[in-house]
Amino acid sequence: MFPKYDVIVVGAGHAGCEAAASAANMGSKVLLITMNMHTIAQMSCNPAMGGVAKGQIVREIDALGGQSGIISDKTMIQFRMLNRSKGPAMWSPRCQSDRMRFAEEWRLTLEQIPNVDFWQDSVRELIIKDDQVVGIKTSLGIEIQGTTVVLTNGTFLNGLIHIGEKNFGGGRVGEKSATGITEQLIKLGFESGRMKTGTPPRVDGRSLDFTRMEEQPGDESPAKFSYTDTPKLEHQRSCWITYTNEDVHAVLRTGFDKSPMFSGRIKGLGPRYCPSVEDKINRFADKDRHQIFVEPEGWNTVEIYVNGFSTSLPEDVQYKAMRLIPGFENAKMFRPGYAIEYDYFPPTQLKLTLETHSIKNLFFAGQINGTTGYEEAACQGLMAGINAHLNAHKAAPFILKRSEAYIGVLIDDLVNKGTDEPYRMFTSRAEYRTLLRQDNADIRLTERGHQIGLADDNRLQRVREKVANTALILKELKTVKAQPEEINAQLAELGTATIREKQPLYQLLKRPDIEIEDIKKLNGSFAGFLNQYDEETLEQAMITVKYESYIEKEYLMVEKMNRLEDLEIIPNFDYDRVAALSFEGRQKLKSLRPGTLGQASRISGVSPSDVSVLMIYMGR
Amino acid sequence: MFPKYDVIVVGAGHAGCEAAASAANMGSKVLLITMNMHTIAQMSCNPAMGGVAKGQIVREIDALGGQSGIISDKTMIQFRMLNRSKGPAMWSPRCQSDRMRFAEEWRLTLEQIPNVDFWQDSVRELIIKDDQVVGIKTSLGIEIQGTTVVLTNGTFLNGLIHIGEKNFGGGRVGEKSATGITEQLIKLGFESGRMKTGTPPRVDGRSLDFTRMEEQPGDESPAKFSYTDTPKLEHQRSCWITYTNEDVHAVLRTGFDKSPMFSGRIKGLGPRYCPSVEDKINRFADKDRHQIFVEPEGWNTVEIYVNGFSTSLPEDVQYKAMRLIPGFENAKMFRPGYAIEYDYFPPTQLKLTLETHSIKNLFFAGQINGTTGYEEAACQGLMAGINAHLNAHKAAPFILKRSEAYIGVLIDDLVNKGTDEPYRMFTSRAEYRTLLRQDNADIRLTERGHQIGLADDNRLQRVREKVANTALILKELKTVKAQPEEINAQLAELGTATIREKQPLYQLLKRPDIEIEDIKKLNGSFAGFLNQYDEETLEQAMITVKYESYIEKEYLMVEKMNRLEDLEIIPNFDYDRVAALSFEGRQKLKSLRPGTLGQASRISGVSPSDVSVLMIYMGR
Ligand SMILES: Cc1cc2nc3c(=O)[nH]c(=O)nc-3n(C[C@H](O)[C@H](O)[C@H](O)COP(=O)(O)OP(=O)(O)OC[C@H]3O[C@@H](n4cnc5c(N)ncnc54)[C@H](O)[C@@H]3O)c2cc1C
Ligand SMILES: Cc1cc2nc3c(=O)[nH]c(=O)nc-3n(C[C@H](O)[C@H](O)[C@H](O)COP(=O)(O)OP(=O)(O)OC[C@H]3O[C@@H](n4cnc5c(N)ncnc54)[C@H](O)[C@@H]3O)c2cc1C
Numbered sequence A, B: 001m002f003p004k005y006d007v008i009v010v011g012a013g014h015a016g017c018e019a020a021a022s023a024a025n026m027g028s029k030v031l032l033i034t035m036n037m038h039t040i041a042q043m044s045c046n047p048a049m050g051g052v053a054k055g056q057i058v059r060e061i062d063a064l065g066g067q068s069g070i071i072s073d074k075t076m077i078q079f080r081m082l083n084r085s086k087g088p089a090m091w092s093p094r095c096q097s098d099r100m101r102f103a104e105e106w107r108l109t110l111e112q113i114p115n116v117d118f119w120q121d122s123v124r125e126l127i128i129k130d131d132q133v134v135g136i137k138t139s140l141g142i143e144i145q146g147t148t149v150v151l152t153n154g155t156f157l158n159g160l161i162h163i164g165e166k167n168f169g170g171g172r173v174g175e176k177s178a179t180g181i182t183e184q185l186i187k188l189g190f191e192s193g194r195m196k197t198g199t200p201p202r203v204d205g206r207s208l209d210f211t212r213m214e215e216q217p218g219d220e221s222p223a224k225f226s227y228t229d230t231p232k233l234e235h236q237r238s239c240w241i242t243y244t245n246e247d248v249h250a251v252l253r254t255g256f257d258k259s260p261m262f263s264g265r266i267k268g269l270g271p272r273y274c275p276s277v278e279d280k281i282n283r284f285a286d287k288d289r290h291q292i293f294v295e296p297e298g299w300n301t302v303e304i305y306v307n308g309f310s311t312s313l314p315e316d317v318q319y320k321a322m323r324l325i326p327g328f329e330n331a332k333m334f335r336p337g338y339a340i341e342y343d344y345f346p347p348t349q350l351k352l353t354l355e356t357h358s359i360k361n362l363f364f365a366g367q368i369n370g371t372t373g374y375e376e377a378a379c380q381g382l383m384a385g386i387n388a389h390l391n392a393h394k395a396a397p398f399i400l401k402r403s404e405a406y407i408g409v410l411i412d413d414l415v416n417k418g419t420d421e422p423y424r425m426f427t428s429r430a431e432y433r434t435l436l437r438q439d440n441a442d443i444r445l446t447e448r449g450h451q452i453g454l455a456d457d458n459r460l461q462r463v464r465e466k467v468a469n470t471a472l473i474l475k476e477l478k479t480v481k482a483q484p485e486e487i488n489a490q491l492a493e494l495g496t497a498t499i500r501e502k503q504p505l506y507q508l509l510k511r512p513d514i515e516i517e518d519i520k521k522l523n524g525s526f527a528g529f530l531n532q533y534d535e536e537t538l539e540q541a542m543i544t545v546k547y548e549s550y551i552e553k554e555y556l557m558v559e560k561m562n563r564l565e566d567l568e569i570i571p572n573f574d575y576d577r578v579a580a581l582s583f584e585g586r587q588k589l590k591s592l593r594p595g596t597l598g599q600a601s602r603i604s605g606v607s608p609s610d611v612s613v614l615m616i617y618m619g620r
Helices: A014-025 A054-064 A068-075 A099-111 A181-187 A246-253 A277-283 A315-322 A374-392 A406-417 A441-451 A457-479 A484-493 A505-509 A516-522 A524-530 A535-546 A548-566 A583-592 A597-601 A608-617 B014-025 B054-064 B068-075 B099-111 B181-187 B246-253 B277-283 B315-322 B374-392 B406-417 B441-451 B457-479 B484-494 B505-509 B516-522 B524-530 B535-546 B548-566 B583-592 B597-601 B608-617
Strands: A005-010 A030-034 A048-050 A076-082 A092-097 A116-120 A123-129 A132-138 A143-151 A160-163 A166-169 A193-199 A202-204 A214-216 A239-243 A291-296 A303-307 A333-335 A338-344 A362-364 B005-010 B030-034 B048-050 B076-082 B092-097 B116-120 B123-129 B132-138 B143-151 B160-163 B166-169 B193-199 B202-204 B214-216 B239-243 B291-296 B303-307 B333-335 B338-344 B362-364
Touching: A005 A014, A005 A132, A005 A374, A014 A030, A014 A099, A014 A116, A014 A143, A014 A374, A030 A143, A048 A054, A048 A068, A048 A374, A054 A068, A054 A092, A054 A374, A054 A406, A054 A441, A068 A076, A068 A092, A068 A099, A068 A374, A092 A099, A099 A116, A116 B202, A123 A143, A123 A181, A143 A374, A202 B116, A246 A277, A246 A315, A315 A333, A362 A374, A374 A406, A406 A597, A441 A457, A457 A505, A457 A524, A457 A535, A484 A516, A505 A516, A505 A535, A516 A524, A516 A535, A535 A548, A548 A597, A597 A608, B005 B014, B005 B132, B005 B374, B014 B030, B014 B099, B014 B116, B014 B143, B014 B374, B030 B143, B048 B054, B048 B068, B048 B374, B054 B068, B054 B092, B054 B374, B054 B406, B054 B441, B068 B076, B068 B092, B068 B099, B068 B374, B092 B099, B099 B116, B123 B143, B123 B181, B143 B374, B246 B277, B246 B315, B315 B333, B362 B374, B374 B406, B406 B597, B441 B457, B457 B505, B457 B524, B457 B535, B484 B516, B505 B516, B505 B535, B516 B524, B516 B535, B535 B548, B548 B597, B597 B608
Parallel strands: A005 A030, A005 A143, A030 A116, A116 B333, A143 A362, A333 B116, B005 B030, B005 B143, B030 B116, B143 B362
Antiparallel strands: A048 A092, A076 A092, A123 A132, A132 A143, A160 A166, A160 A338, A193 A338, A202 A303, A202 A333, A214 A239, A239 A291, A291 A303, B048 B092, B076 B092, B123 B132, B132 B143, B160 B166, B160 B338, B193 B338, B202 B303, B202 B333, B214 B239, B239 B291, B291 B303
């Protein structure tokens, strides 16, 4: 019934969709198998993309030629650039999405990729020959051959849903869980674990009193995720902010004895940085209120997502407590919040390509690797799809360095450090975060995406123009000098110090209180020059000027690390022969098998002196 | 957590959605509980509304103030008036729908009705007190009070899906089945049965060769379902026609030994008039081909519905056979066809209001009553919703006669005759089908819908204008006489007989070869008069003229029957006291308890002489 595929992707969540799209767009024949074709790219939890560090990931996906940015742009109902008041390393794009449109747009996008075939079914088993995956077997008993297989099962593997004292099987509420795969992988020697995550109740927007909340409108001039010509938002929907209070907390506490988390019924570890509301009031007992974001689920629906109120307490406790939140006095629930427990596979069992160490051509991506979040899942899917394609075509792997992308940081963290709790991206995880900005993901990555045949020529040309134009602007800024008599009046007006001698505009732009727009006012003839360039290019030039020293410092660090990174450790390196290694270091190195000294240096338990010992041993 | 509701509707399929909308629009506080809020108003099978007899039902729903017509109009991708070449009693509107848009539009429509609350959950149990339903209990253990409850569980009660030799639980593919309700109702003394229905595989439109099929475009000037100002289709998508052949049949036969139907694994009876393809080639072995309609699933998706190829044979047999159909040589499947078995409750356990006989305030509507089809489900939902509202407000019931509407025929058939196989509407089931036309559903029903507060004033005014204007036109047609010298040339041109003496236009319009448009040409000054009226009114006048004699004949029959219909039989009538009744007649009357002599006359097993005996006994 089926041809042999280059890549079989199991699951059509955020990871699976990006995996299928990238492999197919690179030329692989791809089969996307998912349990229900009506739930392709469902947002299981909040209807939003991006946010701090996550927004950067979406832009990186886009720069490489992935789809999440484009789809987010087409289906967003609000856009905000978070952290605008901080340095540009912290600027983080985030949007509210129309949940239904988002899923539909993904499906239509995939349908438009000629190389993607679809099959609605549940995968029960992998077909393995000589430690190599060669296909899958479905619950209908169908066997399908594939050169590579990407597993992106999300929260579905032996999924168990908890609400108060009740629990029942399911991969998401209203959907079946998936069985068979975990059991088989364990037999094959894989280690698996259990994690949990939760979601808040959904409520009827018609029953809320928004006058009792603070409005949070979108940005006045909304930006977007994709570097391509996706449409800009013309109008937006507002979100709203309100707060819990001591009364809310008191009611929630009445349910603690029935909480599946506190009672120990839930064994899996939850995301520490995305805690349930009961977790928050338990852990931060001194805080008398917590913020609640009231987010619409789409352009037209009245359904509201109660961000910040994730809970698995009994539904009547959820309800009673919720009604004590200002604006929620008459709130009607559509469904209660719940927690879900699911199987994951510690990602230290993977290579940097996301291929498993022990089974050739088998890739894992997304929540199955112990991460949480759409963006984290999507970028893994993209990388697994790329590498599955490359494997299938016997081409060299595609790996992003920590200094190149948040995606590189994420995968490097997962593979080398592993994770015991749901892994989420933060800016603090990136040591080079001044380099890894949302504004320059195209400059960092599009060339690389183009090399492997994913980002198209159009994208590359745009980036090259942006880079060239930025350089031109920088050159002019250094060349053109302003005279005191010419600009001092304006400087005074801007509230910044006047100058005594002529100064290059470059120098002036370094001042924290001067923006590129101000430069135009200072020098009228230069304004004409600047006006030739688009906003993004001007911004790029400004950031380069203002953050020059930080950027240079990080480049030096990167070079140093790259030297370690270049020191490859042969696959079967015998650590027992290096007597000077610490006991723990040796154990970790033997089990995690880092590919380079750089990787080795980031393994927890491997000390700097272990790294030095290895360096000396390797003759450097 | 919940207030007490006037009406609780269980299930948000076509029946449940209409039930919730109608009861709420009439003023009831309604709770709509459904297993998954993402699947509200899913079309389980083909993406189409209307068709022969079914299209009439949709127009009736619309005329009464229901939603299915409006939603169909807003989401259709093609419209055709079937049977245009036959008499207007046979004209039947039918559309292809955009499956996703249809479901979304229903959800948004329900969200806009202030009186509808939503709850996502599965109902496991009814709360019954003193033979009266007073609420429901969900799988989360939540109890919710309601004055009335409408069950619309569709194909979900103990649903079992079959594909070849495999079977698994589910209410639709990828969705869970519902348990508990059947078991409880049986304990309460209800009789239940098992039925089955099937669906064809879905395929990838990109893999079909449409040049090998016949194109079936929509009507050139597409009409619509609703009598309100819904938008008219501006452009349409085509469907395609192809055929099976002996080769296809031969391959299908290779799967017969694994067929769940032929092997007896499926116990439930399937819809005789909507058979699976294996059924067709089995029952009509002499037919060497069967028609296949190739229908797009929406405006943008590539998914295709293979109408006419419903099957539960093993998926590889489906696949091999399908590829032998012209145009399907390279077809790729998204998922195989399957059959589903589910519980239903023989509808003879219901009153004409769709309330159950034995449990007060409990209503059944849709597939649970042994029917099949969206339209059949929707109209029952509408009627159950109306009557649940009326019950909750202690108002008189709302019943449509067989002479008033297909809806009346359907419910009367179900309640009085019952059904052993999935019941589907046909024009042949209506004895007054010249009266029950698609063009006059508004005239027949809007006044009635308005009386109960469902159809709004606007609708009523439109109908009254249409009726008044039709009468005006008829009067003028009778008054204005054409002179031979004035029109004979034109008559000759039209290819119809010339006249010798002056004749009223009315008389001329009776001719089968003269349309109302031709009358305009015959008499220029009259054209000015006619042009004041819209198409629908002109059509109404024309049909009244042309079919006058048929219509009158049916009116006479209706009157006769209505006399029987008016003869009420008291609820506890003791049939044993009427010695002259036949044995079978007595048994049926005792078990089905008809409310009128008219109903009694339609019960199979009750003979005309039994009816006479009763009439005499009742002193008529
Ligand atoms: C209740 C809940 C709460 C959450 N809360 C948060 C949160 O607070 N913060 C946060 O960042 N993230 C949260 N998430 C996580 C977020 O939804 C996921 O990180 C993200 O969706 C993971 O994407 P994925 O592609 O890995 O898997 P998913 O989006 O889960 O998609 C998995 C896909 O695989 C399919 N599938 C699974 N098994 C099979 C099989 N055997 N055969 C065929 N198809 C299969 C499924 O049908 C589905 O389409 C939550 C998720 C859930 C369910
Ligand atoms: C596989 C298949 C093939 C079909 N083929 C044909 C065909 O060939 N021709 C034809 O005319 N018709 C066909 N149909 C039938 C058509 O889909 C139905 O007639 C129509 O959908 C019935 O509408 P309904 O509202 O009664 O139920 P459904 O549309 O089935 O809706 C039932 C709703 O109730 C919900 N529900 C069920 N139980 C519970 C519960 N306990 N608690 C909460 N919610 C619940 C479900 O989630 C669903 O939303 C087919 C259906 C299926 C599934």
